[in-house]
Amino acid sequence: MNGKIVSNANEVEGILVKNISNNQEVVTQRGGYFSIFGKTNDTLIFSAFNLKAEPHVITDKDFGENLVFITMQLINNQLKEVTIIDYKNINAEALGIVPKGQKTYTPAERKLKTAGEMSIGSVISVDPLLNWISGRTSMLKKELEVEKKELLQAKMTNNYEREYIVNTLKVPEEYVDGFLFYAAENERFAAAMKAKNYTMATFVLSELASQYRELQGFEVLNTVNKAPENSMNKQKE
Structure with missing residues (x-):
C-alpha cells in the first residue's frame, strides 16, 4: 500500500509507520511518502513526537488508490504555568561534577x-x-x-528585605539602593557577611544605617520637624 502523510507541520519526513497486524514498519520519506506491505483489515499506526493521528484500518478501497492520504494533527504542548525555584544548595560540588x-x-x-x-x-x-x-x-x-x-x-x-531596611533601619525607600552600595563599601560588614556571622553583620548594618541617615541629613530633618511640636507642648503646660 502506498500513502502520504498530510499535516500542517513543516516536517513530515521520518515518521514511523507500523502495521501492527504483521509487525512490519517503515519510515516516511521526504514529503511524507511511504510504502508498506499490508492486507485488508490490517491496522496501521503512525508515530511522531509532535504529531497525532488515528489508527488507519486498511480497506479494499485503499488498494485501488494511487495514494492513501493520512492526516496527522500538530500537537500544541502549551504550559499552563512555569515555576522558577532557586536551589541555592545545588552546585557543581553538590552534584559531584567537581x-x-x-x-x-x-x-x-x-x-x-x-x-x-x-x-x-x-x-x-x-x-x-x-x-x-x-x-x-x-x-x-x-x-x-x-x-x-x-x-x-x-x-x-x-538576607535583608527592603521592608526591613525601610521600617527597621529607617532608610527611606528611594535611598535603599544607595544604602546597599554604602554598606558594601564597609570592611567590617563585608567581613561579617563573608564569615556568615549574620548577628555581627546585622549589628554593623544597624550602625551603618544610623551613619547613612546622618550623612543624608535625615536625623537633622527629624529634629527640625519635632522642634515645633515640643515647643507647643511646653506652651500648653
Whole structure:
C-alpha cells in the first residue's frame, strides 16, 4: 500500500509507520511518502513526537488508490504555568561534577588568575609587554573588587528585605539602593557577611544605617520637624 502523510507541520519526513497486524514498519520519506506491505483489515499506526493521528484500518478501497492520504494533527504542548525555584544548595560540588573543597572562581577572579599565570609563565621580558600585563592586571583587580561588592549587595538583598531596611533601619525607600552600595563599601560588614556571622553583620548594618541617615541629613530633618511640636507642648503646660 502506498500513502502520504498530510499535516500542517513543516516536517513530515521520518515518521514511523507500523502495521501492527504483521509487525512490519517503515519510515516516511521526504514529503511524507511511504510504502508498506499490508492486507485488508490490517491496522496501521503512525508515530511522531509532535504529531497525532488515528489508527488507519486498511480497506479494499485503499488498494485501488494511487495514494492513501493520512492526516496527522500538530500537537500544541502549551504550559499552563512555569515555576522558577532557586536551589541555592545545588552546585557543581553538590552534584559531584567537581571534587569537594576545590577552589572555585568568579568570572573576575578567573580573569585575574589567568593574567597572573600569563605573566609568570612568559619568558618574554619586553617592557611594553610587561607594562601591558601590569596594566591589565591592575584593571582586572579593580574589576574583581567591583564584582565582590556587587555580589555582596546581591547577598544583602537575599538576607535583608527592603521592608526591613525601610521600617527597621529607617532608610527611606528611594535611598535603599544607595544604602546597599554604602554598606558594601564597609570592611567590617563585608567581613561579617563573608564569615556568615549574620548577628555581627546585622549589628554593623544597624550602625551603618544610623551613619547613612546622618550623612543624608535625615536625623537633622527629624529634629527640625519635632522642634515645633515640643515647643507647643511646653506652651500648653
